[in-house]
Amino acid sequence: MMLNKFTVEECQRTKVSCTKCSISFKKQEMRVTIKKIMMSTEYYHLPCFTPRFNQYIIEKNITLKLNQENSKVFKDWLENWNSKFFPLDQITPEKMKATLMLQDKSLTTNSTRRRRMLIEVFLFLELNDIVKVLPFVSKEFYHTTWEPELWKCLIKRDFLEVVAESENWKHSYIKLYVSCCLECKEIPSEENFYRCPLIKRVLCNNCRKTDKYRLMCKSDIKSCFDIDAKILGLNFGQAFCNNQVVYRCHLLKAIEKFREKNKEAVLSKLYEELDENCKIVRDVKGINHCKMEKQFFGLNFSKPNWDERNEDKDYRAIYSFIRSGRGKINYNKIFSKNKGNASSLNS
Ligand SMILES: [Zn+2]
Ligand SMILES: [Zn+2]
Structure with missing residues (x-):
């Protein structure tokens, strides 16, 4: 409007x-x-x-x-x-009724106890899993994904819009899904409306301007995070001058996942021969995979954020590997160097 x-x-x-x-x-x-x-x-x-x-x-x-x-x-x-118009900023009786309905936590469907329990569990899952995975698990799960109660609860969980009592809650959910802003969860005004071709969702102009949704191109990823964008498995979109871009928040999430996986892989390899009595194992465990870049005025710099006091070459090689996925770690050398420090020392 x-x-x-x-x-x-x-x-x-x-x-x-x-x-x-x-x-x-x-x-x-x-x-x-x-x-x-x-x-x-x-x-x-x-x-x-x-x-x-x-x-x-x-x-x-x-x-x-x-x-x-x-x-x-x-x-x-x-x-x-x-005085000539109906107030637009005051809650109408219908809206009021709908608000009360959304705040109401009591369940109104006549589904069984067990199905209600499943609904509570499903609410912890992402929409994609609910729609694309759960129905194929079992007949019971399939029917639960069609429960109006589930969709009513999902509306409360995923949107900030007030919805009037509905016959088909799943329909109402889909309607909100295609019209609410992904970030602020509200239906944007007409001049604020923007449907993003990159993520195929509504992202209102206010939210689009935030740092979270800054567009990052492949060369930014290399220079800020020292990662080859190709290995992150992100869906890039086409922007100005044929640049391949991705939103910053999605990029950060993918990087975190990538590094967490690398750290897990290194640790499980180290645990094959060593344990936590070894300094190198404790050092690697202590690496924060969510914060591997030095920060400068809130911007990420492509400098590793490792512990400057720790000059151990193995630690630094492992750090670089977790961070960028590149470089070789000589596990045999690490094992032979640290064997003496393993559990035997404590026993
Ligand atoms: Zn005048
Ligand atoms: Zn928004």
């Missing part, structure tokens, strides 16, 4: 004039300012101003920069304008 948005302020410069009556503003005179994308800004005297959309004006959509006196004049004007 398009909404009325504008600023009301006192005029600071006197060179501009009212778009409607063409009379110049006096200094400190109250005026309405409407900034338009790609067009020149419009200014109006309050009496000359008619809001673009014939609808209730929500106070939080307008910016007020007024002194007390003008503020009062404007409030009267607003009250007068709004």
